[in-house]
Amino acid sequence: MEALGWYVVVLLTINRFREASTTTTTTTTTTSSVAVEAMFVFGDSLSDPGNNNALLTIAKGNFLPQGIDFPGGVTGRFCNGLIGPDHLGNMLGLGLIPAFQNPNTKGSNILKGVNYASSAAGILNDSLAILGERWTFDQQIEQFATKTLPDLRSQALRSKHGNKELTLDVFLANSLFYSNIGSNDFIDYAVATYKYPDASAYIDLTMIQHRRQLKDLYQLGGRKFLVFGLAPLGCLPIAILLFNKHAPTDCSDKLNQIILRWNAKFVELIQQLNHELHGAYFLYFDVYSEFLRVTNDPSRYGFKQVRNACCGAGLLNSEYMCLTPTAPVCANRSEYVFWDSFHATEAMYRILARQAFDGTLQATFPRNVQQFFQPM
Structure with missing residues (x-):
């Protein structure tokens, strides 16, 4: 029944989805005291700044009301405003990281980083292939390797902090590699359990x-x-809506239990990589716990709606999703955790980015992104 529900969502998405590209002057508090050179972003629609706009895909949002709170208008992000990498880029003093597929993302324009994230992308190359073209995580890595790195090598790299010359290796070592991906793999898992009948095997x-x-x-x-x-x-x-319609104030525990199992395995993987890879540090952000911390005490963060989407209509504003320019939109967007049936609002992304920047993410050093790049 759950698989059927997800399949319905995908079919609805195929008939009505859209997407786009992005720039904005929306502000987040900028921090300039951290010695970061650039940020390279990899992921899916949670981080996509418009890389899918020119692709043959329904996974793009280049239409209103997407981007309704951007002064520059529609961008391609699935959000009313700034998404996670935008907020974090501002906090790091880098500003908005340019989309890889923007023709202007080359030369000196890549010196603060590049965002490769692509809506509908997954860890597995075939996840959500039904939606059309998208840049899988493997393809995003290939773009970084074959296009961005040669472009960086051709330039005289100078530190943003002291203006001294840098080798490419030092430039990259002092940059943040941001990776937020995997949600679409589990949407695909729920849709096509006949391909992967065993959750443990799929997680592995x-x-x-x-x-x-x-x-x-x-x-x-x-x-x-x-x-x-x-x-x-x-x-x-x-x-x-699909799995708990009889109790619309409750989450789907069955789906969340699978996610918890994946997260536990991922923590083990991160610990192994930190031990195995010399000179590397992987900072794990437990978004699951942070999300529940906010939604279990919403008034503390200024939220009044933690289940309903801001954009859409019907039960939870999700029976008629935010997939057309005429979709109804709430007026008090800062009071909603969810922008649409799948994605967070700018307000929620800001909270998550702030936690990543200067919160306590884990007990061992470093505890947050700011501590990665503070001068010694």
Whole structure:
């Protein structure tokens, strides 16, 4: 029944989805005291700044009301405003990281980093292939290796902190590699359980692939990594609608239990990589716990709606999803955790980014992104 529900979502998405590209002047507090050179972003629609706009895909959001709170208008991000990498880039003093597929993302424009994230991308190359073209995580890594690195090598690299000359290796070692991916693999798992009938085997399959991908980024020069666990997907408005319609104030525990199992395996993997890869540090962000911390005490963070989507209509504003320019939109967007049936609002992304930047992510050093790059 759950697999059928997800399949319905994908079919609805195929008939009505859209997406785009992005720039904005929306502000987040900027921090300039951290010695970071650049940020390279890998992921899916949670991080996509518009890389899918020119692709033959329904996984793109280049239409209103997406980007309704961007002064520049529609961008391609699945959000009313800034998404996670935007907030974190501002906090690091880098500003918005340019989309890889933007024709202007070359030369000196890549010196603060590049965002390769692509909506519908997964750890596995065939995840959500039904939606059309997208840049898989492997393809994003290939873009970094074959296009960005040669471009960086052709330039005279100078530190943003002291203006001294840098080798490419030092430049990359002082950059943040941001990876937030995996949600689409488990959407695909729920849709096509006939392909992967055993959850444990599927978790292991994604973990083997992800280990290789993160090691590839290390081999290409990455040393400081911020890697995200999976959020409680069972708390998405669409998941509650499909799996818990009889109790719409509750998350789908069955789906969340699978996510918890994946996160536990991922923590083990991160610990192994930190032990095995000389000079590298992988900082794990437990988004699952952070999400529940906010939604279990919403008034503390200014939220009034933790189950309903802001954009859409019907039960949880998710029976008629935010997939057309005429979709109804709430007026008080800062009071909602969810922008649409799948994605967070700018307000929620800001909270998560702030936690990643200067919160306590884990007990061992470093505890947050800021501590990665503070001058010694």
